Amino acid sequence: MKEFWTTLASVMGVWAFFQSILHTVFPPELRFASLKLFHRFFNWFSAYCYYDITEIDGVNTNELYNAVQLYLSSSASITGNRLSLTRGLNSSAITFGLSNNDRLMDTYNGVTVLWEHIVTQRQAQTFSWRPLPEEKRGFTLRVKKKDKAVILGSYLDFVMEKAGEIRRNNQDRLLYTNSRGGSLDSRGHPWESVPFKHPSTFDTLAMDPAKKGEIMADLKDFANGEAFYQRTGRAWKRGYLLYGPPGTGKSSMIAAMANYLGYDIYDLELTEVHTNSELRKLLMKTSSKSIIVIEDIDCSINLTNRKKNSGSGTNSGARNNNNHNNTSNFDASVPGSGNGGEDGGNSITLSGLLNFTDGLWSCCGSERIFLFTTNHIEKLDPALLRSGRMDMHIFMSYCSFPALKILLKNYLGYNKGDLEKDLEEEFKQVMDKAEMTPADISEVLIKNRRDKERAVWELLEALKLRADKKSKEMMINATDLEVEEQEKRALENPKENGELQENCDKRGGDDDLENADQINDEKIN
Numbered sequence: 001m002k003e004f005w006t007t008l009a010s011v012m013g014v015w016a017f018f019q020s021i022l023h024t025v026f027p028p029e030l031r032f033a034s035l036k037l038f039h040r041f042f043n044w045f046s047a048y049c050y051y052d053i054t055e056i057d058g059v060n061t062n063e064l065y066n067a068v069q070l071y072l073s074s075s076a077s078i079t080g081n082r083l084s085l086t087r088g089l090n091s092s093a094i095t096f097g098l099s100n101n102d103r104l105m106d107t108y109n110g111v112t113v114l115w116e117h118i119v120t121q122r123q124a125q126t127f128s129w130r131p132l133p134e135e136k137r138g139f140t141l142r143v144k145k146k147d148k149a150v151i152l153g154s155y156l157d158f159v160m161e162k163a164g165e166i167r168r169n170n171q172d173r174l175l176y177t178n179s180r181g182g183s184l185d186s187r188g189h190p191w192e193s194v195p196f197k198h199p200s201t202f203d204t205l206a207m208d209p210a211k212k213g214e215i216m217a218d219l220k221d222f223a224n225g226e227a228f229y230q231r232t233g234r235a236w237k238r239g240y241l242l243y244g245p246p247g248t249g250k251s252s253m254i255a256a257m258a259n260y261l262g263y264d265i266y267d268l269e270l271t272e273v274h275t276n277s278e279l280r281k282l283l284m285k286t287s288s289k290s291i292i293v294i295e296d297i298d299c300s301i302n303l304t305n306r307k308k309n310s311g312s313g314t315n316s317g318a319r320n321n322n323n324h325n326n327t328s329n330f331d332a333s334v335p336g337s338g339n340g341g342e343d344g345g346n347s348i349t350l351s352g353l354l355n356f357t358d359g360l361w362s363c364c365g366s367e368r369i370f371l372f373t374t375n376h377i378e379k380l381d382p383a384l385l386r387s388g389r390m391d392m393h394i395f396m397s398y399c400s401f402p403a404l405k406i407l408l409k410n411y412l413g414y415n416k417g418d419l420e421k422d423l424e425e426e427f428k429q430v431m432d433k434a435e436m437t438p439a440d441i442s443e444v445l446i447k448n449r450r451d452k453e454r455a456v457w458e459l460l461e462a463l464k465l466r467a468d469k470k471s472k473e474m475m476i477n478a479t480d481l482e483v484e485e486q487e488k489r490a491l492e493n494p495k496e497n498g499e500l501q502e503n504c505d506k507r508g509g510d511d512d513l514e515n516a517d518q519i520n521d522e523k524i525n
């Protein structure tokens with residue numbers, strides 16, 4: 001036993017001796033370097049290279065990590081026994097991803113890569129302005145060295161793009177509005193958002209199918225037109241002006257466009273914006289793939305008469321004096337011209353608005369749609385209507401017969417051929433004369449939606465009544481116009497006036513005689 005302890009002591013002595021020599025000859029720095037050297041040596045002969053994509057990059061969230069996670073969640077080849085399920089904020093879909101230390105092969109342009117999800121426990125809480133998660137997560141991408149160029153060149157961009165697409169498809173649209181009085185929220189953002197769940201789509205929208213098809217094709221061309229805009233040197237944006245009477249579906253069209261493209265909506269309340277620079281800042285804070293809407297542009301603010309109203313100093317003053325006088329004496333067609341783009345520093349101008357939609361500032365970011373709506377296109381400044389400003393003017397008309405068929409299908413389940421021929425003819429005859437909006441028609445259909453036949457009859461009656469009223473109104477208007485014309489002509493030509501008066505007097509005299517005869521007849525009877 002004694003021998004054993006003596007041997008152990010000498011072995012430990014020798015170990016301590018060698019360790020001190022190792023420390024002297026190979027200090028820790030050198031050991032680390034030699035380890036690295038070993039790694040390099042190993043890598044030199046390895047056919048692969050590895051890329052780490054950590055969830056937190058310093059203290060910021062690594063967008064690439066989130067994108068990879070989303071991208072891999074769409075992969076049909078995920079077959080593990082244990083998958084992680086997530087449902088993001090404002091998302092109505094559940095996505096699944098790789099669990100701890102799972103691996104997945106992916107192929108891109110004939111190149112195969114391996115993704116590994118690595119989760120480790122975070123050792124100690126490093127100092128950070130925000131608490132870091134307890135787990136350290138990341139992806140390791142293994143790529144063959146010969147494929148490095150392809151992967152770094154386009155694969156990661158492809159992953160980012162695909163992830164954006166998945167996010168848009170899974171996530172609810174957001175509806176933003178600019179905060180009251182230009183105030184900023186807790187994140188310093190001038191826009192407030194709520195999930196956008198408007199159910200309007202191009203299928204539910206009642207309008208002429210040919211016109212609808214044209215708009216949808218235009219939107220798709222725009223959304224897929226990155227290469228075209230790049231090639232032609234144009235900013236990747238498009239402007240639409242929706243005009244027509246109230247209740248013809250302008251707001252429904254905006255929602256349908258957003259749902260069709262999967263874009264968010266920024267509903268810009270112009271009366272809450274006080275300066276052109278505020279307007280610019282708002283634009284800078286909008287994301288790409290969005291629709292920026294200014295509803296009722298004709299009454300949002302008096303843009304045309306800004307210079308005249310500058311004395312009043314505030315937008316509200318301008319709003320009260322909303323007489324749409326088109327005699328502004330600065331050239332609104334030239335952004336930033338005339339009054340210098342700012343009006344006393346506290347009000348926005350038409351040139352400011354045009355800069356917002358048209359000028360250099362409209363190009364920060366990409367893929368943006370500007371959408372103006374108005375019930376009174378005739379009140380808009382011609383500068384806003386000039387070609388090139390708004391790429392497409394869309395007239396939202398009263399309900400036509402083809403549009404009615406869509407409403408009958410959506411509300412009552414009527415399909416092609418379900419409506420009797422005679423009824424169809426009757427509808428066709430009154431539709432255009434009645435000038436009823438889709439909103440009015442929807443009301444009638446909703447009221448009777450449990451009794452299809454009654455709904456159709458009531459609608460037909462309502463349309464006939466309206467058509468009758470309209471034709472009477474037209475006759476009265478025509479007579480009024482004729483009298484007005486006669487009076488005008490009489491004023492212009494006094495001689496004719498005398499004859500006219502004479503005729504009237506004569507007619508008046510004849511009428512008197514007739515009346516007298518009538519009274520005599522009555523007396524006799």
Ligand SMILES: Nc1ncnc2c1ncn2[C@@H]1O[C@H](COP(=O)(O)OP(=O)(O)OP(=O)(O)O)[C@@H](O)[C@H]1O
Nearest residue numbers: 204205206245246247248249250251252438439442
């Ligand atoms: N073209 C349409 N297709 C389907 N439904 C419509 C259409 N137009 C109007 N409606 C119905 O009428 C309601 C009001 O329509 P909407 O608000 O879109 O009209 P608007 O033209 O924007 O009116 P306003 O000018 O008063 O804002 C909608 O909720 C929708 O149910």
